[in-house]
Amino acid sequence: MTSTTSTTVTHKLQKESELRVEVGWDSSIRIQLIDGTAEIFGTELPPQCKLTFTAGLKFAIFTWDGATLEMEGSAEAYVADETPMVSYVNVHAILERRRARARAAAPPSSGTLPSSRVPDVTAQSQGPRVIVVGPSDSGKSSLTRMLLGWAARQGWKPTFVDLDIGQGSITIPGTLAASPIEMPIDPIEGIPLELPLVYFYGHTNPSANTDSYKALVKELARMLDVQFAANPDARAAGMVINTMGWVEGVGFELLLHGIESFNADVILVLGQEKLYSMLRDKFKSNPGMDIVKLHKSGGVVARSSKFRQRMRNVKTREYFYGLSNDLAPHAASISFNDVQVFRIGGGPQAPRSALPIGAEPTADPTRIVPVTISHDLLHSVLAVSYASEPDQLLISNVAGFIYVTEIDVARKRLSYVAPCPGPLPNNLLVAGSLLWVE
Structure with a gap:
């Protein structure tokens, strides 16, 4: 039975049941574990500690052995005793055995290798590469977090790969990213951002430029292979990959491209028999x-x-201002002459004179196109690339993002907000279709 709590309510959970909670947009709640043990997406709740959950969050608190929870505030909440958690944790157990075998197969580290030698990266030393697939609203992100959290609790440091550009679990939407998970993901603060590897796609819909999306997926996979080759522990821990909910037509092709690019060897299919059959x-x-x-x-x-x-x-606001408005973003301005802005895709691939008779020029979806700074960039979120040259923008990861607050064409000044003070790490900026208005 669903209830809306507005004061303090106590929920007693029996073993292998969960409290499902939906926080409204105009409220927040506080939850405290009074007795027993419980977890949110694989992360254990600390006992006798009140946690504040902000507006819009939807989550479930699961207990294996029983728990008592106290909730303050207004939210829809109900207890469910039928969950797929046993099957999920069984998958985790199988992945654990594969990680252990991979670690045992890895050669012992002997410090810096001579230049003539390369690390042993045999298939036996590779931990599981798990990709979680399914249509929208099938629980992919939740299962991904559970598998990462359970692995981290066992002392592993698996790599989380986020290919869901519409959601942005690691950083802002419109990006593809990966990050090592060294501890269970905080149920409130989310994934720590100490060492993320981020590529800017610039759109929240993969159909905006599928060729660019594929190129970024391939480059992210290549970079992780390089890191794994030099880090046997990360290699043995493997990766868990979250994907988009577009699973038909071109979406299925992009899904296959991701599976092949990352050499995934475990596909977990949620919520759709047809997709399971197609992949099989x-x-x-x-x-x-x-x-x-x-x-x-x-x-x-x-x-x-x-x-x-x-x-x-x-998610975009959190990047600049923090989860609880605890960050102070830096406002600055820069001359048009001191930055270069580009887009990925557009422009003719070749002049008509270079094409066969009767052929029409087509747009090159991976072409680097210079952008004239104008009022069209107002409210855009721009990526600050690590690329050394414009022709490297497509395959270069990014240092971070800025938000364009004003364009003064007369004075040729671009005003922006950055998450921290100081000069930009690079003067090569990438624009997409991401807009944000505070």
């Missing part, structure tokens, strides 16, 4: 591929396009 047929000749069908949780809530847009705005 696709990889039936690959004996090293495990495709596992899992039930989605009954607590998964369908999110409207309006809700998704609002959450994207929340």
